[in-house]
Amino acid sequence: MIIEDFMPEIGESSIREELLACLRSDPKTLPCMYFYDSHGSELFEEITRLEEYYPPKIEIPLLRSTALKLKQDIEDNDLVELGSGDCSKISIFLDEVPKEVRQTIVYYPVDVCRDSIERSACNLQNRYPEMKVHGITADFLEHIEKMPGKRKRLFCFFGSTIGNLTEARSIEFMTDLGKVMNKNDRLLLGMDMVKDIDIIEKAYNDSQGITAEFNKNILKVANDHLKTNFDPEEFEHVAFFNRKDSRIEMHLKAKKDLEVTSTILNEKIIFKKGETIHTENSHKYTVDGIKKMAGAAGLSVENIFNDDKKWFSLVEMVKR
Structure with a gap:
């Protein structure tokens, strides 16, 4: 068995820069690759076994x-x-x-x-x-x-x-x-x-709330890298079918005005009530x-x- 490695070394500073750039953008985003820490991967395995996830x-x-x-x-x-x-x-x-x-x-x-x-x-x-x-x-x-x-x-x-x-x-x-x-x-x-569309949307809004937990887990990953104090319970999981672009969109919507702080950043990340972080598309x-x-x-x-x-x-x- 042979393994060739073409991945460059990615330092923690590069990850922080990417996450910060996404959270500074308008609208705010987080790359879906950060769903998959160890807990996120476990949650996704649960999702694949859900009745709604076809x-x-x-x-x-x-x-x-x-x-x-x-x-x-x-x-x-x-x-x-x-x-x-x-x-x-x-x-x-x-x-x-x-x-x-x-x-x-x-x-x-x-x-x-x-x-x-x-x-x-x-x-x-x-x-x-x-x-x-x-x-x-x-x-x-x-x-x-x-x-x-x-x-x-x-x-x-x-x-x-x-x-x-x-x-x-x-x-x-x-x-x-x-x-x-x-x-x-x-x-x-x-x-x-x-x-x-009802079938598609149910697949991303399961009755057990596993997909919601999976979506919110990305905030814990952001906390790990940025030393922020995101509270996942202050955000609502939102998933809907965008007819124009023929895709499911997943977002996290702030339930109230928020100021997210970090022990290593000088700036605050500000959210207005109803503002979202776009986390994933599924065309x-x-x-x-x-x-x-x-x-x-x-x-x-x-x-x-x-x-x-x-x-x-x-x-x-x-x-x-």
């Missing part, structure tokens, strides 16, 4: 059925998973691939967290000893040119993670990816589809939106695999 319940069966359809096509491929996390989804996919095909595959998990890569690579190597695993610690948005390129490749980008990017950033990413893909390379892209797609994504990358849409209700899609795109 994406994993649809995507997991789709991964199995799609793997059965593609299993022979990935022989002698490099399998590159962008944002691999704990590698649980690729394991579902690989379970359906015959051992004799897995023997010909090199799997490249790509994630910003080296610890995640090390743990998941070890788990995968134990689960599939016949398959080579080559971890890459990188931000695929910034280091896409670092991806392996000697053999035919299947890029995997699951979980509708692309929906968390702004429309402009997602098009930029797809353009960059298309430039590094070779002829006959493929992309398997998870995309959450537009559907009844939902139509078939036209899928074609726009493919077009940005110079790819052809080969197949759209979806569930019976067409709530979620795994889209196979090919570089011609």
Whole structure:
């Protein structure tokens, strides 16, 4: 097992500067990557098991059925998973691939967290000893040119993670990816589809309040880095579908006028009652939106695999 590390050292001062710049902006924001401290990651695992949160319940069966359809096509491929996390989804996919095909595959998990890569690579190597695993610690948005390129490749980008990017950033990413893909390379892209708005909004406003707790936890992360005194209970979790931009937006809304102070900053962070911090977007797609994504990358849409209700899609795109 090999792990290549392309992530630059990011000092605490750089993190503080980024968080402060976001909280000084108008409107205020916080980058969604800061959801995922240890507690935030645990809360997200809880979210994936909630009755209202439909994406994993649809995507997991789709991964199995799609793997059965593609299993022979990935022989002698490099399998590159962008944002691999704990590698649980690729394991579902690989379970359906015959051992004799897995023997010909090199799997490249790509994630910003080296610890995640090390743990998941070890788990995968134990689960599939016949398959080579080559971890890459990188931000695929910034280091896409670092991806392996000697053999035919299947890029995997699951979980509708692309929906968390702004429309402009997602098009930029797809353009960059298309430039590094070779002829006959493929992309398997998870995309959450537009559907009844009530269903979408319930997925981000669960009855147990787990998503609200997850959203507010980002304030505790800000406290850790900025030594601020954010009180999460002074903010309301707000999640709604923005029809114009076809996306769920998550915000934290101040319940009253607030002055947030820090032991290491000279300034106060001022909130008026009702003012929000924009914490996350989750775009939902139509078939036209899928074609726009493919077009940005110079790819052809080969197949759209979806569930019976067409709530979620795994889209196979090919570089011609």
